[in-house]
Amino acid sequence: MRPEERAAWLRAEIERHNRLYYVEERPEISDDAYDQLFHELKRLEEENPGLQTLDSPTLRVGAAPVGSFGTVRHRHPMLSLDNAFGEEEIRAFDERVRRFLASGDDVAYAAELKYDGLSVSILYQGSLLVRAATRGDGTTGEDVTENARTVGGVPLRLASPFEGDLEVRGEIVMFKSDFEELNRQRIAASEQPFVNPRNAASGGMRQLDSRLTAQRRLRFLAYGLGFVDGEDALPDTHLGRLDWLMSLGFPVRPERRACHGIDEVVKFVDEARASRAELPFGIDGVVVKVDSIALQGELGSTARGPRWAVAAKFPAEQAMTLLVGIGTQVGRTGAVTPVAELEPVFVGGVTVSRATLHNYEDLARKDVRVGDTVIVQRAGDVIPEVVGPALDRRPAGAVPPSAPTQCPVCGTTLTRDEGMVALRCPNRQGCEAQIQAKIEHFVSRKAMDIEGLGEKQIARFLALGWLTDIPGIYRLEDLKDQMVELDRMGDQSVGNLLAAIEASKSRPLDRFIYALGIRYVGDRTAGDLARAFGTLNAFRTATFDRLVEVPDIGPRTASEIEEWLEAEENQALINGLLAAGVRPREADAPTGDHLAGQTIVFTGKLERMTREEAEAIVARLGGKPSGSVSKATTLVVAGPGAGSKLVKAEQLGVPVTDEESFLRSLPEGSI
C-alpha cells in the first residue's frame, strides 16, 4: 500500500475509534492498540512531509503556541438562558410558553442536562473543522481553534458529509475522574490544585499552547446548532437535530428525553437531580427546550435569551464563606482531623457551618488560614469539605494553623502511623471522644439502628458515667429510674429508648459486623463478610487467607480485619456484647437457588423496597448483590434517576430490567 493510502486508512480508522470511544461509548480496542495506530500515522507523516491533512488525528496533540487569541464574531449570537429555581418556576416557564403560543394543549419539550463547563461554537466548512470560538460576550468570542482540535469528541471531519457551513454548539467539560487525576498530579508537583472541573476546563481552553490543552483531556458535549446552510432541510425538532448531530460524529449525551407537558419535565428534572452525583461529569441543572423548531421560531428571543428554553438550575455545590476557626475532631479510630468552623452558608441544598479539612497535611498544602474566605463544597450526600482559600481575599496577618501535638479531648500525646498522614490519639480505650464516636457509629441507622440514642444523648450519658463502652448500652436498662428523672426524658421516651435497645439485640449479622467499626469495613463489605462466613463464630475467627478469598475484599481490608480480630480488646468487645444478650441474626441460608451464579446491581430509585431489602432478596435466592457494574455483572435493575451505572451496563451489554419486571421474575413466595 502506498504511504498516502495507508495514511488515509489510518486517519479513518483512528477517527472511527475516536467516535466509538467518545460518541458511542463502546470502545473496540485497547488504549495500547489505539496508540499503535496513532504512532504509525505520526511516523508516516513525519517521513512523508505533505501527508498531514487538516483532519489528521495527529493534530489532536496540539500545535505550536499562538501569541494571543484572535476574535471571532458569532454569526448567530450565543445567548444565555433564563434560570428557573424549583418546580414552581419551571411551571411558570411552561405557562409563559403556552400564553405566548395561545395554546391550551401540552407542549412537547426536550429535556437534557445542563453541562457545567464552557460553551464553544465550532464551525465546519465542507465537512472540515475550520474554526472554534468561545462564547465571549455572546456576540464576539475568542478563536480557540487549535485548542478545540485537542478536545475529546470534537470531530476534525464530519462522519458523514455536509457541504455548506455548519456551526455546532456545545459545552467543553472535564470528566470528574480526569479532574481528580489532574489534581493528583498537580499536588505531586507541588502545584495548587484546581477548585473544580469547570475551572480546570476553562483554564485548559485558555492555553496559548494547545499542547497543554491536549494534556487536560477535555471533552466536548454537543447541545445545539448555530448558523447552518440550508437549515430547512434539517429535522424539525430539537431532539431530531441532536440525533442528526450524533450521526455526524458528535457526542450527545444519552440523558435526554422528549417530555409531553410540563409534568414530565418536572419528573426528568427530579431524576437528573437524583443521579447528579453518579454522572461522570458535573451538571448544574437541566435545560428545557420547546422541541419543535417551528414553535421555537414563533416564540423568538428577548435580549436576555430565547423564550423557548429555560435552565432549571440545581443548588450550587460550591459556595464561598468565611472560615471562622479551625477545630479538631477525634474519630472512632482515634484519627485526629481538622474541622472548619464556617460562617453558615447554603450549599448543595443545605446550610453548612462545619466542613472537613481532611488532615493537617492537606490543610497545609491548601494553605487555608483562619480569616480566609474559603470555597466550600457539598456534592450529593458527601460530607461538606473545604476545597481551598480565595487567596485574593486573604486578610493581612492571617497565619497558617499548626497541628496539635496532644489529643484535644484526653490530652494524650498524638502519634502518626508509619507512612500515613493521619495523626492519631493512641488512647483507644480511655479517650472519651473515641468512645463517643464508636458508640455513635454502633447505634447509627445502617448499624444497630438504635433510635433515641443520638449524639447529644450519648455525650450526656458519658458525662454522667452511665455509659463507658459499647456493651454499656445494654446495661442502661438498670438505670431506668434515674433516666426517667433526667430532665426532658420522661417515661415515654425512656420506654422507647429501652425498647429500641432491646430490638437491636437481634439485628442481622451484617449490621452487627458493620457496627463494630472496623476500618475499611463499610456496610457493603460487612454484607459480603456476613454472607461469606454465615455465623459470628466463623467471622470472629477468620484468618487473612480466608478473608482475602471473599469476593470484593482486597489484601488491605483483609489484613485490617485480621488485625482487628486479633486484638484482645476487640474479642472482649464481642464477648461483652454476647454476654449482654446480643444475638446477631445469622445470615439467612439461601432459600433457593433461583439467582445462583448471578451478580445483580441495583441503581436509581426503587419504589417497592429499599436497596438493602432488594439486596437481601438477591442473597436469599443464592445470587450476589453488587454495588458496581462490571463485566461480571449479569443483571442491572434500574429505577428512575439511574445514571452512569445504567450507561455502563449498556456499554458492556449487560441486560437491564426495571424493578417491576425483576420482582415478577422471582418465584412466588420468595419475597
Ligand code: IVH
Ligand atoms: S442551550 C439559546 N443546552 O448553559 C440556548 N445550553 O445558561 C443556548 N449549557 O451558555 C444554550 N448545557 O454554555 C444549552 N444542554 C445545554 C447546555 C447549555 C450547558 C450552557 C451553555 C449556555 C449556558 C446558558
